[in-house]
Amino acid sequence: MILLLAYCAVLFSFTSGLLALLSNQQQFLLALQHRFLKTPSAFIDHCLEEHHYPNFLRQVVFIALGLSGGFAVLAGLSVLISNTVVTDQIGLGLPWLPWHIRFDALSGFFFLIIGIAVGAVSLYGPGYVHHYKEKDHPFAVLGLFTGLFVTGMLLVLLADDAFVFMIAWELMSVASYFLVAFQHENSANRRAAFLYLLMAEVGALAIILAFGVLASFSDGFTFDALRHAQLSTTWASIAFGLAVLGFGMKAGIVPIHVWLPEAHPVAPSHISALMSGVMLKVAIYGLIRFSFDLLDKIQWQWGVVLLVIGTISALGGILYAMMQPNLKRLLAYSSVENIGIIFMVLGLAMIFLDNGHPELAALGFLAALFHAFNHALFKNLLFLGAGMIHQQTHELNIDMLGGLIKKMPQTSMVFLVGCMSISSLPLFNGFVSEWLAFQTALQVDVLDNGVLRSLIPVSAAALALTAALAAACFVKVFGLTFLGVPRSRHSEKAHEVKDKGMIAATTLLAGMCFLVGIFPSVIIRLINRVTGQLLNQTLANNNGLSWLWLAPVAPEQASYSPPLVLIGALIAGCVCYWYLRRDPDKAIRIGETWDCGFGGLTPRMQYTSSAFTMPFRRIFAKAWIIDEQVNKDMQGAMDQDVAAVHYALHIQDHSWPWVYQPLERGVNNLSKQVGRIQTGNIRTYLGYSFVTLLVLLWVIS
Amino acid sequence: MNWLIAILQTTLFVALAPLLAGWLKVCKCYLQNRQPPSLLQPYRDLLKLTNKQPVVSEQASWLFIKAPYIIFSATVLAATVVPLIAVDLPTSASADVIVMVGFFAFARFFLALAGLDVGTAFGGMGSSREMTISSLAEPAMLMAIFTLTMTASTTNLSLAISHVLEQGLVLRPSFVFALFALILVAVAETGRIPVDNPTTHLELTMIHEAMILEYSGRHLALIEWASQLKLMLYGVLCANIFFPWGIAQTFSLHDLGYGLLAIIGKLMVLSIILGIAETLVAKMRLFRVQEYLGFAYLLGLLGMLSHIILEASR
């Protein structure tokens, strides 16, 4: 039954993909109709009309997608609530290895995430894609690969043997590659797509090898067999390292993250939302499945590795994000940051697990999953919002926007919610998971190892720094995009999106961000099931999870009650509001902005993105490769008075010159050397085979 | 009962905050041998501002008008968490110290947005600088506070404080470090010299002032009040965490009054120290701030490590 729901989710997403292929096929459909339907129904005729058809098809495809999302949510919830594990086999795959399917709490939880995201996207989609021209950007391609993409992600979660896992994984990668390359007429997209697929390939190979290590110590590729693989610590560590490499490449951890900010922004916005919000979570799922489920014994050193990687990614991600003027690139980088946070907490969980504190491990694990959930919510929200902005203003460069809060009130509202959640302000969901992360880190006292005892607090402080930087970053985003005065004609001309679906989708996500922030224990109880299944250990203080209170370890150690806080906030707010607004004769007077008496404030006088982040640029100068140029045009006698100033700022990741370019150069040089074999002279070729022959003869005798 | 105490305490906080500001001014005037204004001057200012009609720029959006209320209530919420005269607050159970830091972040978030809202250069400058400083200050502060919470193995402030009380007078090197870190952070966060100058009116050196340049009337009053409250909050944190003696542990009137006197005494001493410091030290350049806060962070870290290695090592 539960499995049926899951299959429905997969099938519907697949169907939506196939349905998309029917675009531009209405002649064919008409033929079918005349063939089979004896009585022509008005409705079908109406649908198949020349100008209705594309719209109708779009609706159908996205409805199918939405159904798949809905079923995914249902399946996830039902498996989490019933707390069961269902397995199945499908007669595909290798002759001696049918596809093994397993649906447990962990998969269920991620089903939930995907389901919500896909549901929102399917609401949002029709309004967003209708402005693509069929000739340049055929809807068939977009719809087909969106469907396949979702199918792949869902299958990854269902997979129970290495083979089907890899197939689903690669399906996900390839489908999303086509989506990244969807608008392939500009070369940036092509380069991004290439880089993306390359990294996906390398990562996938690493994962295959990780499975291979396990498989070579066990019989068969099914996860059951792999679970019972008996390997030495060394081999286990090798497998873990490969897994971190493979899944981390997908998740976009520093320094192998560079493809991510290239690829995610160039896809259509609802796809970027799926990629950044959900696909990265699938990578997290893979890592969890591999290390917590398949590897029998966790080593605390692995935890340290994850902790360090995570810290670096979190800091690096947010620092890079801060410097981006392009909204979607910025969001992509902030995904790197959030993934980093998740890795940190997972690392903590591993450390506690190996040091014999499973209940704390459960806490960390829970924090990680909860943050994954929250990140899916608000990152989807933000990307969809960015899509709306782009649709209305045709502009993603923050420095060209501004003042949208008056033009697009609803969009600005939901976007504000997104920004507040992602910069982890209280009352919103981002804060709760961060709070849990801190609580986990603060339990360091129970450890004996001095190194860990000093390492973990430092990383906790790094987490604090990350949170603060994130707040700064998103102040910049919201402030420059929505507040102030429009910086370009585009943003002046902008107006609120018409399409109900887009508003509905974003509002839904925003509402969930808030509700989850107020009643986190609802979700946390679900995750508790997952920890129970995976680590055989739930929270130390399960009854600390009432709808009102959140006391994961012990009430006297730490407790947080969002509802009470909300009430308090309302009281305080209302009191002072009432007190100050009591007499109406002091209504507000509208005056013009204070311009120091000079007059003539122009929009160009406002702070821009690069201006806002200048202090950070100076303070953390080492974090980037900064190329900052100021050129003055001189004029007048002796060329002494400045006519115009040109300011150019170019910021680059360190990992380009340190990781990527060396590799590229290496391969090119190597192939150059190899090219010398092909001299073109036949006598040399004869010489090769002659020498080969002699060498071989000599070798064997 | 203790809910009542909590509310009373909060109102005390809100009520006393301007007084502290006034007292600080008085101290500074004496130190700089000037004629001090009356202690109640801040109250008069606030009252005057509340009765004035606010002028709002035509560029401003709803966010600009709502922001002061949000900022003020966020700060008040922070105040509810911190034990002023008595420990064992129910409020500090519903929101622990991390949430308190969250409240500060909340207020700051909206303050910065408000600064950006009217679209002047000053607003942007102010909020950019404010976010910079605070994002550097936050980890240092958490470090300092974590030292306490790990000693008391709780993040619930009132429990932590009572834990310190129970232990009696123990000289902890970690606390020394943490105290200094917290003081440095407090100076930075409340925008005092040497980081920021609350009394400046030269726009280019402003940080906090630059953001609220556009505010007037009751909005300005709220924001001023919020910042005084913030100052007092930090003062109380320093005082009650590290010198908790005198704070009431039972809710008998005698104890409460005693606690009130104690905290007033502590705050007076603190503000005298602060005044002396502000008189002696000159305001530093904006881009020396990171060194200053880095030092604070270092102190916090040292505190943490000395706690882990010296005091709780096994």
Add this chain to the structure above:
Amino acid sequence: MNIESQDLYTQIILSMAALVGLTSFLMLGQGRLLRLIFVFAIQGLLLTLTTAVAAYSLDNHHLYISAVLTLALKVIFIPWMLRNEVLKSNLHRDVEALGNQTAIMLGGASLMVFSYYVLHPIVQTTSPVMLNALAVSLSVVLLGMLLMISHKQAIAHVVGFMSIENGLFFAAIVATKGMPMVVELGIAFDVLVAAVLFGIFFFHIRSSIDSLDVDLMNKLNEVDK
């Protein structure tokens, strides 16, 4: 082994082997195409004789057929064709300057030794005669390749190619008393077709680069200039 103890057949075979090897050496050092072809024809003749002797002494009739085939192909047809080519593209006057001839010769000699060394493990399973024959034919093969490597002229390449075939053929006859008939015929057919094709190619090559120097055919290379 000592040669007296062997029967006449073996002695003949061995001396033939020696002669064939010798012809290979002659070819290797030969710069003039016409002489090269001539020596090649002689090698073919020796091969024919060997085949005939083998056929007679083992009275294995189908070896006669292959003897005839060899005679027709390797002694008459191919040399004749090659000779025409040489005359057509009047190369019969110029001598190809072989780079470092002594080294090539020494190399050839060491190849001879090498092939003995390689085939040595076989000795314990078979008679030394076989070893000799096989070693000689192997070295003929290797020498043929060396010839192709050292000579620039396409015609020389064909000669080398064919002399490799000769080596193989020699091995086939001496060591294994001839292959199964069907294989023999197949091989002969292939050689014939190959010869014809060579003829065609000479034409094309000359028409494309109006020379038969293979070093001029290096358009298809991938070395960065």
Add this chain to the structure above:
Amino acid sequence: MIPVYLLLSIAFVGIVFFALSGHKAEIGKINVWFNSVSLFATIWLAINVLNNGTILSADKAFLIDSFNVYLIVLTAFVGLTTSIFSNPYMAHEKELGKLTDKRLKLYYSMYQGFMLAMYLVLTTNNMGVMWVGMEAATLATVLLVSLYRTPESIEAAWKYFILCGVGIAQALFGTILLYYAAVQIGDGENALLWSELFQHASQLNPEVLQIAFVFMLIGYGTKIGLVPLHNWLPDAHSEGPTPMSAVLSGLLLNDALYAVVRNKMLVDGATHSDMAGHLMMGFGLLSFLVGALFLHRQKDIKRLFSYSSIEHMGLMTFAFGVGGALATFAALLHMTVHSLTKSAIFVTVGHATQVAGTQRMDKIRGLIKTQPKIGWGLLIGTISIAGFPPFGVFTSEFLVLLATMHSYPWLTLPLLLGIGIAFAGLFRHIQPMVYGEKPEGQQPVKANLLPVIIHLALVLWLGLAIPGFLAHWFSQATFLISGSSPL
């Protein structure tokens, strides 16, 4: 046995027929008919094999076991689809005036000649005849490589001819040594019959067989295109007509590998060492890596894919060398999917070159916008050959990786590198060709993409699920070769 004779005679008749009347119009269609008859024959044969297992003809001339039966069907199938493709292709070439009637005649007749040689190699039971077939294949195709009579094509053909000739000669020497070892235990006439040899493999003299195998490997390896014997391959592929490249990549290389593997089985039987395996692994890995590196510096699209053929043949050779059930199964599967995919790719490549009017990749742009079918075909084909699921190439690469990880863990690193490098090398060239705006002067051409669709569909099917009878053959062949079966 009838189907075998039918198969061979059809091809033979084809040679003669086309040689006489190959210039007529509609000749392409007739060629398609010939090949479909052969396909029918092979399917008939396959059904026979399915029903009553291995077939050994009465005179022991032909042997059809589960190792070669699917290769035969594959050969006939690819031959058919390629002929379907070559019909419009050659017509177009003739319109362009690149070809005369005479050469068209030659082309079609030699096409059948090549097919005949392939069938001969696959069906025969006699190692000598197998050699003859391989040589005949060279001779049949060498004139097709130089079909356009450009200096480059002649140069390529000459190199192809000489190198393969010399190589194959060494294979003959190997065969002679094999025969020499065989006559010591068996009688003369049957001594080269594989069925006999395989029965008495353990009695054969190991030393002789070792040397023999070296010669075989060098000889047939030249045809497989193993580095450093590969130099002829890219030239021949790039200069000949594209259908030729398709069958060369799809069939000739496979059959050469088939010959090597047959000999390996004997050697393994005789010398109970895995010397042969190690040699093959070494060659395979070398070819794999070098081929992958070569991909990066190609300018000609057909050269590009010929190097990718080298790389894949290297992978198969490596897999056969690794031995064991998994690797062997993977290698067999890979032979199938690679020839299907690669020939499909060459079909699209042929049309792409006609669309752009050149083989230079920097001149081919925006295929998807020019002629979406070709663009997508090329892109999907490349995705599949690069080893992305759910295409079959992925399955075999997956198995190879895991088998290697099991037996030689450290060799997975070079494999990993190779796959990554090869992928990058392919895509950095393919992407700009398919994507982007349509350059002016690039016109759609008359193309029949049925072969591409069928091939890719089959590869997809093999990737998702391997049909029962094929799995049965694979596992039996695996058992024959490696002595153990994955099932």
